[in-house]
Amino acid sequence: MPVLPLPPLLPLLASQLLSLQPLGPSSLAMGSPWWEDYGITEQFLCPDQRRVTLERNDAQASLIAGRFRSTLFREASDLPGLRYRNEQMTLILKGDVLTMEQLSRRLECLRTEQV
Known part of the structure; x- marks a missing residue:
C-alpha cells in the first residue's frame, strides 16, 4: 500500500499527538494504575x-x-457523544469515531477493536 503525504491538519500528531505527556517505563509495561479503574479500553x-x-x-x-x-x-x-476535556484538548467519542480537538485543529480516528 503506498504511503500518502499527511494532510496539513496532521502536524498535531507529529507534535506528540496533542501534547500528551510521556509515560515512565513501568507505565508502558503495566498500563494504567489499578486505582484509576478504567473499565473500558x-x-x-x-x-x-x-x-x-x-x-x-x-x-x-x-x-x-x-x-x-x-x-x-x-x-x-x-x-451527542461522550466528551472528555483537559486544559489542552477535547475528546469526543461518537460511535466508532474518536475526535480530538485542540484550538482550531481537529483529528478523527476510527475504532479498530475493543481490548
Whole structure:
C-alpha cells in the first residue's frame, strides 16, 4: 500500500499527538494504575496509521499514543457523544469515531477493536 503525504491538519500528531505527556517505563509495561479503574479500553486508528488507545470510565479518560499519555475528565454536555476535556484538548467519542480537538485543529480516528 503506498504511503500518502499527511494532510496539513496532521502536524498535531507529529507534535506528540496533542501534547500528551510521556509515560515512565513501568507505565508502558503495566498500563494504567489499578486505582484509576478504567473499565473500558478501546483502540483507534488515526489517518497517519498511528494507533491510539483510549481507556475510560464514567468520570475520566486516558488517551495513550506510544509513550505519551493524557488524562481528561468527563464533561457534561447536551451535544451527542461522550466528551472528555483537559486544559489542552477535547475528546469526543461518537460511535466508532474518536475526535480530538485542540484550538482550531481537529483529528478523527476510527475504532479498530475493543481490548
